[in-house]
Amino acid sequence: MVRLEPRRQHSQAMVYLSPVLAIFMTLVVGGIIFAFMGKNPFDALYTFFILPINNSYGISELFVKATPLVIIAVGLAMGFRANVWNIGAEGQLTMGAIFGGGLALYFHDSESAFLLPAMFVLGAIGGAFWASIPALLRTKFNANEILTSLMLTYVATLFLSFLVHGPWRNPEGFNFPESRPFPDAGLLPIIYDGTRVHLGTAIAVFVVIAGWLLLSKSVIGFQLRVVGKAPQAARHVGFRQKRMVWFTLVLGGALAGLAGLFEVSGPIGQLQPQISPGYGFTAIIVAFLGRLHPVGILFGGLIMALTYLGGELAQITLGLPNAVTGLFQGILLFFLLACDVLTKYRIRFGSIAAKGRTA
Numbered sequence: 001m002v003r004l005e006p007r008r009q010h011s012q013a014m015v016y017l018s019p020v021l022a023i024f025m026t027l028v029v030g031g032i033i034f035a036f037m038g039k040n041p042f043d044a045l046y047t048f049f050i051l052p053i054n055n056s057y058g059i060s061e062l063f064v065k066a067t068p069l070v071i072i073a074v075g076l077a078m079g080f081r082a083n084v085w086n087i088g089a090e091g092q093l094t095m096g097a098i099f100g101g102g103l104a105l106y107f108h109d110s111e112s113a114f115l116l117p118a119m120f121v122l123g124a125i126g127g128a129f130w131a132s133i134p135a136l137l138r139t140k141f142n143a144n145e146i147l148t149s150l151m152l153t154y155v156a157t158l159f160l161s162f163l164v165h166g167p168w169r170n171p172e173g174f175n176f177p178e179s180r181p182f183p184d185a186g187l188l189p190i191i192y193d194g195t196r197v198h199l200g201t202a203i204a205v206f207v208v209i210a211g212w213l214l215l216s217k218s219v220i221g222f223q224l225r226v227v228g229k230a231p232q233a234a235r236h237v238g239f240r241q242k243r244m245v246w247f248t249l250v251l252g253g254a255l256a257g258l259a260g261l262f263e264v265s266g267p268i269g270q271l272q273p274q275i276s277p278g279y280g281f282t283a284i285i286v287a288f289l290g291r292l293h294p295v296g297i298l299f300g301g302l303i304m305a306l307t308y309l310g311g312e313l314a315q316i317t318l319g320l321p322n323a324v325t326g327l328f329q330g331i332l333l334f335f336l337l338a339c340d341v342l343t344k345y346r347i348r349f350g351s352i353a354a355k356g357r358t359a
Helices: 012-036 041-049 056-081 089-106 115-141 145-165 199-217 219-229 231-236 241-268 279-289 294-318 323-343 352-358
Strands: 002-006 345-349
Touching (some): 012 041, 012 323, 041 294, 056 089, 056 199, 056 219, 056 279, 056 294, 089 115, 089 241, 115 241, 145 241, 199 219, 199 241, 199 294, 231 241, 279 323, 323 345
């Protein structure tokens, strides 16, 4: 028989091997699913994971898709390390887009060089403000931040829909539910000609570096690790858990809001009812795929961005439904969580009786 035997200490090798194993198992199961759907599994997997990046433009689109995922996931990872579970990054992304995009709409004829930096600030403030609500409810009333942050996501989405259907609808947009286009001064500059790679991609790399320095070289990073791994010890030495709740939620919200602002001032260029295909939720998978480490998150973001590109291409070339993207992401999360068991347990083969005789 097969059994799980507890390890004396966590396997550091499996901490880094489990994401690789999870990706491999996702590919295997994905191929089986494609076969049941009547598609050649090898052709389908090639279309999904290789064809989208077989040229320079495809690679540039990979960076565009990965930008919001990486920025959000770095912020979420800070909280997850301290056992603060921000599940509402999608709503914080939306509020960041509303706050920063609202400034661009108010100054829709502006040519000022200060407009875009001001949008950055307001975008971060919008996301931080929305994340501060679960922080207040957690520290003041001990409300579960998982539920409160998640529910606020739908409030933010409905608020955006109200704005683009009502007071912020483009008066020259033939009654379509969208805002007027942002002025050129409110759009992110393209950093690679002939592509959509914008300034936000470079900022995402900076966020990764800053996140690594914060976690590994600062007192706050040390406090986050201690609060997450040994909360009793953290309280004994005087680390304030409520302060960590506020810090991680507000930081995660600010980064999610910034990512939302980058989406509407970058690839989209205006406010629409749908500004994200679920980046805030997918970033949770990215954070764990990257082992809650900023550098790992960078690679995890690229992998998850590839599922978006592959899903879009699979719809066009293979006639597969849009849900196939979410299917792959869900399978990957399932196997990632399953493989993480191997960090605490090892697989043993043989009968219990044989184990008793050996003992």
